[in-house]
Amino acid sequence: MSNSLSTRNRKSTMAQQPKTRLSASTPRLDVAHLAKTYGSGGKARTVIEDLTFTVDAGEVVCIVGPSGVGKTTLLKCLAGLQPATSGRAAIDGRTISGPPPEMALVFQDYNRSLMPWLTVRKNLVLPLRHLKLSAAELRERCDGALAAVGLSHADNQYPWQLSGGMQQRVAIARALAYRPEILIMDEPFASVDAQTRFDLEDLCLKIRRDFNMTILVVTHDIDEAVYLADRVVVLGSRPARVLKVVDVDLPGPRDQITTRSLPEFARQRTEVLSLIKRPA
Amino acid sequence: MKASVRPYAFSVVGVACALAIWQVLAEAKIAGNALPPATTVFSTLATILGTGTFWSSLGATIGIALLALALAAVAGVAIGLLVGSFESVKYATLAVLEFLKPVPPIVILPLAVLVLGPTAEMSLFLVVFGCLLPIVMQTVDGVQGTDPVARDTARSYGMGEGEILARVVLPSAMPYIGTAMRVAAPAALVVTVVAGLLGGGPGLGQNIYQAQAAGDYASLYGLVIVLGVLGLLFQGVTRLAERRVLHWHESYREAVPR
Numbered sequence: 001m002s003n004s005l006s007t008r009n010r011k012s013t014m015a016q017q018p019k020t021r022l023s024a025s026t027p028r029l030d031v032a033h034l035a036k037t038y039g040s041g042g043k044a045r046t047v048i049e050d051l052t053f054t055v056d057a058g059e060v061v062c063i064v065g066p067s068g069v070g071k072t073t074l075l076k077c078l079a080g081l082q083p084a085t086s087g088r089a090a091i092d093g094r095t096i097s098g099p100p101p102e103m104a105l106v107f108q109d110y111n112r113s114l115m116p117w118l119t120v121r122k123n124l125v126l127p128l129r130h131l132k133l134s135a136a137e138l139r140e141r142c143d144g145a146l147a148a149v150g151l152s153h154a155d156n157q158y159p160w161q162l163s164g165g166m167q168q169r170v171a172i173a174r175a176l177a178y179r180p181e182i183l184i185m186d187e188p189f190a191s192v193d194a195q196t197r198f199d200l201e202d203l204c205l206k207i208r209r210d211f212n213m214t215i216l217v218v219t220h221d222i223d224e225a226v227y228l229a230d231r232v233v234v235l236g237s238r239p240a241r242v243l244k245v246v247d248v249d250l251p252g253p254r255d256q257i258t259t260r261s262l263p264e265f266a267r268q269r270t271e272v273l274s275l276i277k278r279p280a
Numbered sequence: 281m282k283a284s285v286r287p288y289a290f291s292v293v294g295v296a297c298a299l300a301i302w303q304v305l306a307e308a309k310i311a312g313n314a315l316p317p318a319t320t321v322f323s324t325l326a327t328i329l330g331t332g333t334f335w336s337s338l339g340a341t342i343g344i345a346l347l348a349l350a351l352a353a354v355a356g357v358a359i360g361l362l363v364g365s366f367e368s369v370k371y372a373t374l375a376v377l378e379f380l381k382p383v384p385p386i387v388i389l390p391l392a393v394l395v396l397g398p399t400a401e402m403s404l405f406l407v408v409f410g411c412l413l414p415i416v417m418q419t420v421d422g423v424q425g426t427d428p429v430a431r432d433t434a435r436s437y438g439m440g441e442g443e444i445l446a447r448v449v450l451p452s453a454m455p456y457i458g459t460a461m462r463v464a465a466p467a468a469l470v471v472t473v474v475a476g477l478l479g480g481g482p483g484l485g486q487n488i489y490q491a492q493a494a495g496d497y498a499s500l501y502g503l504v505i506v507l508g509v510l511g512l513l514f515q516g517v518t519r520l521a522e523r524r525v526l527h528w529h530e531s532y533r534e535a536v537p538r
Contacts (some may be wrong), residue, residue, distance in 0.1 A: 076432070079432075079436045080436075081432055081435055081436060099435055099436050099437070099438050101438055103436075104436070104437065105432075105433070105436040105437075107429055107432070107433060109429050112427045112429035112430060113429050113430065113433045115430065115448065115451065116528050116529070117451045117454070117528040117529075126434075126437075126439075126447060127433075127434070127437030127438070127439060129439075129443070129447075130438065130439055130440065130443060158528055160528070160530075160533065178437060
């Protein structure tokens with residue numbers, strides 16, 4: 001399945017620039033001095049001051065920071081939904097100027113992001129229509145994505161007939177069916193109960209393993225960030241800036257019980273927590 | 281739980297009481313000859329139902345109301361999507377639309393008769409005029425009520441503006457449009473009849489006018505009863521259609537066992 005992921009099938013909506021060869025030194029996602037200010041003059045409100053970090057291919061990076069730090073604003077800039085005020089975000093060296101075709105976004109509010117008038121399968125099909133795929137490929141992509149999140153049985157149900165955790169799995173399946181190379185998740189597990197949360201975290205790691213996907217997760221849960229990530233980008237607030245990028249050195253494959261009981265896990269989460277707690 | 285109230289049984293009792301009161305008041309000549317007894321009206325109605333003119337009038341009324349409703353729905357939703365989607369269009373048209381909205385169709389009836397004559401086109405125009413604006417305004421509200429997260433989701437997947445309008449915004453606005461249609465359907469019938477009654481357009485309105493002019497009150501009330509039943513039918517059908525189209529909406533969802 002990971003092979004088919006590399007078959008790109010959309011014309012790029014990115015700024016026209018010469019195709020840069022991927023070298024080992026080019027990060028998948030490159031955020032450099034990104035800033036976002038809403039309004040202008042006396043009413044100007046700077047949400048993001050100067051963000052710089054990178055995400056390498058196949059990495060899971062978590063962005064943590066206090067609530068209201070502007071994480072959602074950052075994701076909207078990365079997803080090409082709104083332009084940055086200055087600085088830039090780039091995929092493989094190409095500046096993001098519109099929704100990048102190799103990226104899919106999973107929102108926190110699954111019940112607002114999934115269309116209630118469409119069945120689970122039709123929700124998966126909706127963003128694929130403009131790709132003009134064959135019926136066979138559409139079916140194959142949807143079947144594969146639903147199987148990957150364990151919801152093959154629910155394809156004819158409506159999202160509102162499912163539990164919160166299942167709905168978020170539908171949203172993840174929709175992203176998988178789009179076959180992105182980069183998956184961005186905005187507090188994806190914040191609205192589900194603790195047990196479901198653990199399951200979804202493991203699903204996230206499984207997706208990275210099975211699909212060799214680059215994943216960026218925004219979360220306010222420090223334990224979750226350390227558990228999921230290869231690296232944690234710690235943000236300071238008002239306006240947002242990078243306090244530190246913490247390399248997480250935990251042995252894989254990770255497991256909810258053994259990984260979380262490692263002394264190293266405790267050390268890492270303490271490091272991140274003290275960065276956030278420390279008055280800036 | 282055992283149902284303690286049988287809705288249909290009580291409805292029948294209510295209707296029977298109303299008819300009985302009507303009969304007693306009419307027999308007592310409370311309004312002179314202007315209110316014939318229920319029995320007379322129903323026997324006259326039975327005769328009317330046997331005539332070809334009645335059925336062609338009924339057909340004309342239903343045809344005009346439905347055609348106008350369909351035209352108003354298509355045009356109203358299209359205009360509403362346009363007005364709701366573009367700020368510039370919205371500000372350019374909102375003042376005019378808000379001004380026209382409270383104008384009842386009967387006010388422009390003389391003008392319509394003057395220009396189009398006592399024709400089916402005149403009736404059609406009046407009904408479209410009466411139904412269009414509420415549908416436009418509701419559609420605009422629906423467009424603007426579209427969840428920004430749903431829009432962002434569609435945009436993030438590279439869906440084009442036209443596709444988002446058709447596949448995300450329009451379905452989101454359907455509950456609003458459904459409400460507008462539920463109000464517009466009976467209104468379409470009323471305006472069709474008024475156009476016949478006062479403007480001479482074809483249909484049951486014209487028959488009622490003729491019955492009134494001839495002093496044939498039994499026929500007049502017979503036709504009014506037909507209109508009442510027709511109104512109920514229109515309302516029932518729109519409700520049913522709304523329930524089918526919006527089965528996914530919170531207000532129509534069936535409880536699902538988890």
